[in-house]
């Protein structure tokens with residue numbers, strides 16, 4: 156019984172936030188150029204949302220809000236810092252530095268401390284301060300009158316705004332929930348309600364597990380992370396030796412992708428004369444394929460006794476890896492003019508036509524203005540090869556465009572764009588000792604076979620967390 | 631012509647020690663090529679057959695290794711002898727072969743999996759040995775082995791006696807698609823594909839025409855007409871595509887001056903080049919689909935007259951040729967003999983950069 160009573164009490168925080176939101180909204184309306192027409196229509200639209208406890212972030216992601224409504228919601232900044240009735244805040248919990256015990260120990264301070272740390276980490280990974288700045292900037296743009304003059308851009312801004320706001324709401328929600336639960340435990344103790352205390356403790360533990368999971372999710376928070384991707388591998392200098400290494404690397408990614416349950420399609424493959432591959436491209440389909448695989452961009456180095464050297468000498472080979480997100484046919488992708496394309500039959504020779512029967516129908520498409528090319532040869536008809544090559548070309552051009560834009564407005568998202576063919580990221584040593592070591596994180600394992608069989612997640616996770624967690628004061 | 635082809639097949643079948651004549655598929659292919667033109671039953675491509683065979687994964691892997699080794703052993707020897715396939719291409723064909731034959735082909739290549747597990751297949755394992763040997767030793771085209779060719783976004787049934795549609799020819803459909811997208815009248819008119827073979831062009835065009843648009847496909851070869859009919863049915867285009875048997879314009883007498891469009895990929899190889907063709911083509915594809923007479927222009931010149939006679943005013947035509955020389959000769963012929971009726975002549979290159987198509991309109 157007292158549980159429900161308490162729930163209502165703790166709602167107070169929410170209500171306060173809400174009324175400040177409302178006053179903001181009203182203030183905003185009076186600024187609007189044609190107040191009557193505008194405000195009436197939208198207020199009535201917006202009202203049903205008011206009756207629910209809080210503006211649900213789902214309203215955004217599920218497209219319940221129209222762009223014009225979004226304009227109003229957008230002006231709502233992050234809520235002020237929450238606190239319990241006796242003034243405890245998340246920062247306060249962190250500062251107390253309560254020891255974190257095992258999950259099975261029913262100690263609310265330990266749970267609270269663990270959750271607060273998770274929240275802290277999540278904020279850091281989301282680059283919280285930058286996220287807030289970016290969100291404000293997007294809100295300002297959403298409020299501009301001429302926004303929908305360019306619907307493509309408007310859609311993009313609206314989408315990004317929705318996704319960032321969603322993330323912010325989620326974290327704020329975690330913070331509020333933590334404080335609510337603490338407040339409840341305190342009250343349960345005051346009122347000697349052991350049943351409620353147990354229940355709240357359970358809620359806290361649940362939250363601890365949940366927050367831990369969210370830490371991982373926060374690693375993949377970039378706009379493109381959830382996408383499918385293309386992985387390209389190119390052999391370095393050194394002939395057969397490196398070509399063999401390139402094909403080993405490619406095999407490693409194929410196995411890794413299959414382990415994760417992704418679908419793998421070979422788009423193009425240029426075999427070496429004696430062994431291995433000169434270069435190859437695979438398509439990896441599945442959620443977050445790009446988010447994970449982007450950790451692999453760079454040059455991979457192998458040291459081993461060469462199987463191709465009759466004198467059994469030690470050789471060092473290199474292979475470069477590039478990863479490109481697959482944006483699909485989204486409206487934000489670069490427009491390609493048919494007249495800018497040169498389409499050629501790949502490896503064509505002889506008279507062609509009725510003279511030749513071949514199952515080889517690969518085409519190479521060149522985007523003349525940029526010189527970017529794409530080839531596909533795994534399909535069974537020329538038409539399908541052309542369609543697949545077009546998709547690769549589109550992704551490459553999108554990638555270049557993204558890089559250009561990221562440079563233009565120095566976006567917060569870490570852009571992957573310049574394919575860092577120059578920088579060595581990982582070393583695989585098979586001789587004289589056995590080890591794989593990531594040069595960026597120093598993460599290492601002593602079993603190269605398992606890595607080459609696709610056990611890459613350790614490397615990927617440690618890189619993703621290291622690259623996001625390094626900026627200590629970002630939160 | 632057709633009889634000699636059959637005899638040739640028959641004797642190869644008898645001579646090849648690895649073929650067990652009691653195998654049902656062998657007698658099937660024999661009976662179909664011997665039967666008379668009216669009762670030709672087209673063969674069902676492997677990928678459309680029911681998966682009624684079952685084999686141990688282990689046995690399938692054994693076959694796969696055997697087949698792969700043979701493919702590798704070829705190296706570039708076919709390339710050197712007649713510009714045939716190299717082992718890379720053969721290996722890719724092998725992969726597609728498995729895709730067509732094995733119901734759940736992904737299991738074959740995943741490392742995990744019990745070797746005693748049974749896999750469901752659309753052909754018997756012994757047939758697989760037999761077919762792959764035919765591919766390598768007889769140089770039988772891969773498309774005849776699996777009974778289909780992927781062309782544009784279609785999968786067309788093909789069999790010995792019918793030309794395997796070429797990638798170059800896909801472009802004719804693109805050209806037609808361009809033309810009809812700018813002209814509603816042509817989009818809803820009647821088109822003809824002369825020498826339709828597997829029906830590739832007729833079906834490709836049938837799918838870009840609008841409501842009311844129709845295609846008449848014709849061929850001299852009864853096997854071609856039967857296979858084209860099968861393909862038309864598979865794509866449920868019976869209402870849009872009509873097939874007629876006969877020589878060039880003959881079966882289209884009722885259409886004089888009425889056609890919105892006329893396309894053809896007629897035989898255009900000069901007779902003397904036939905004996906030195908790549909084995910897959912010269913030994914297996916029907917000569918009647920390839921041989922264009924002394925300079926390869928016999929059918930093409932005849933078709934110019936056809937365009938003049940059959941097209942209505944504003945009608946469009948597109949012909950495939952052997953290359954630059956034939957394109958120029960064809961355009962010259964039209965300019966000097968048909969300038970009163972044919973206009974806007976243009977030569978188009980294929981993706982290999984070879985001038986391949988002549989297109990134009992009826993005045």
Ligand SMILES: C[S@@+](CC[C@H](N)C(=O)[O-])C[C@H]1O[C@@H](n2cnc3c(N)ncnc32)[C@H](O)[C@@H]1O
Nearest residue numbers: 793795825826827849850851877878895897919
């Ligand atoms: C090069 S094949 C083209 C087949 C198909 N249109 C394609 O592009 O795949 C030429 C076709 O013309 C047919 N043909 C040969 N002589 C013919 C004739 N006199 N009348 C009608 N068709 C003929 C052949 O049977 C063959 O199917």
